[in-house]
C-alpha cells in the first residue's frame with residue numbers, strides 16, 4: 001500500500017510530459033532487440049540437470065519479456081518422458097520448484113543437437129534456415145545472449161554424439177562479429193574446465209563478455225542432488241545461481257558484474273571466471289535477459305552437498321542400489337556399476353599407455369609428469385586438431401564422455417611440443433598408432 005501511494009504521484013507526473021507507451025516500451029527506445037541461444041549439450045537421465053538449467057533459462061528470458069521468436073533452444077529432450085522420471089512430462093530445476101519444462105519451445109532436439117547445428121545457428125547459416133530451422137537473425141544493433149550447459153574438458157565441450165572445440169567456437173564468435181550479427185554479446189558457459197573455452201583465445205575487443213562456471217582446469221559442480229524422488233541432480237551450481245538471481249532480482253538495475261559476484265558466492269565448489277570485454281560487465285543484466293520486471297520464484301538456498309560432476313554416473317548407480325529393495329533390480333544396478341567401473345579403469349590405464357608410447361616416440365620424457373600437470377591451453381587451433389584426431393581414431397567422446405577427463409594430457413603435449421605443420425602431422429600419426437595399440441576395439445559399449 002505504502003509503495004503504491006509513493007509511486008503514484010511519480011507516474012502521474014511522468015505521464016504529463018512523456019507518453020506512457022514510450023516508458024513501457026523502453027526496448028525500442030534503446031534501439032536493440034534481444035536474441036538468445038540456449039543449449040543443453042547432454043542427454044541421458046543422469047544428465048537431467050543440464051536440460052533443467054536450459055528450460056529454466058528459457059523461462060527467465062520469457063518472464064523478462066524476450067519474445068519467444070527471438071529464443072533458439074537446443075536440447076535433446078529425452079528427460080521429461082524418460083521412463084525413470086517419477087514426474088512424467090515434467091522437469092524441475094530445484095527441489096520442490098516449479099515445472100520448468102512446460103511451455104518451452106524446442107527448436108533442435110535429439111540428433112539435431114550437434115556442434116555443426118550450434119555453429120550454424122550462431123552464424124545464421126542460410127542452409128539451415130532454408131530447411132526451416134531457426135538460426136540467429138540478429139543485426140548490428142542487437143544484444144545476443146548465449147547460454148550453454150554441459151560436460152566439458154580442456155578446450156572442449158560435449159554434445160550428445162560429438163564435441164566442440166574452443167577453436168571452432170571462438171571462430172564462430174569472430175564470424176558473428178565480422179558479419180555484424182550483434183552490438184553486444186554475453187555468453188554464460190556451464191561445463192567442467194569451462195575456462196579453457198575462452199582463456200587465451202577470446203579477444204577482448206569484440207564486444208563479447210563471457211563468464212564460465214569453472215576455471216580452465218577444474219570441474220564445475222552439480223547441485224540439488226538430494227531430491228528423494230528424482231534421483232539425479234536437478235541443477236548445476238553456477239547455473240542455478242545466475243538463474244535464481246535473475247528470477248528474484250530487478251535485473252533492469254543489477255549489473256552483469258553484480259550478478260557475477262553473486263554467482264561466485266553461490267558457487268563454492270568451483271571458481272567462476274570472466275573473459276573477453278570485461279567493461280561490458282557494467283551493463284545491466286536486463287539488457288541481455290530482458291527488461292521486463294518479473295515476479296518469480298524466490299531464490300532457494302544452495303544444498304550443502306558437493307558431487308564431482310564426473311562421478312555422477314557412479315554416484316547415481318550407487319544411490320539406486322541403496323534405494324531398491326528388489327533383488328533383481330539390485331542385481332541389474334550392481335552389474336551396471338561393475339561395467340562402469342571396469343570401463344573407467346580400462347580407459348585410465350589405456351590413456352597412460354598411450355602417453356607412455358608417445359613419450360617413447362619423443363614427445364615427452366615422463367608420462368606420469370604429463371598426467372599430473374596442467375599447462376594452460378594457448379595453442380587452441382593445434383589442440384583442436386589433436387582432439388579431433390583423438391575422437392576419430394582413439395575414442396568417440398560422444399559415446400565415451402569419461403574420456404573428456406583425460407584430454408588435458410593431450411593439451412599438455414600440444415603446449416610442450418610447439419608443433420609446426422610437419423611435426424604435428426607426425427604426432428597425429430603416432431597418436432593413431434598408440435591408440436590402435438591401447439584403446440581401439442576395447443569392447444566397452446559406453447564409458448561414461
Ligand SMILES: *[C@@H]1O[C@H](CO)[C@@H](O)[C@H](O)[C@H]1NC(C)=O
Nearest residue numbers: 094095096097226227300303
Ligand atoms: C519439499 O517438500 C517436501 C514435502 O512437501 C518436504 O518434506 C521437503 O522438506 C521439501 N524440500 C525442500 C528442499 O524444501
Ligand SMILES: *[C@@H]1O[C@H](CO)[C@@H](O)[C@H](O)[C@H]1NC(C)=O
Nearest residue numbers: 215216217218219269270271
Ligand atoms: C583452478 O582451480 C583449481 C582449484 O579448483 C586451482 O587449483 C587452480 O590453481 C586454478 N587455476 C587457476 C589458473 O587459477
Ligand SMILES: *[C@@H]1O[C@H](CO)[C@@H](O)[C@H](O)[C@H]1NC(C)=O
Nearest residue numbers: 417418419420421422423424
Ligand atoms: C618443423 O620442426 C622440425 C623440428 O623442430 C624441423 O626439423 C622442421 O624443419 C620444421 N619444419 C618446418 C616446415 O618449419
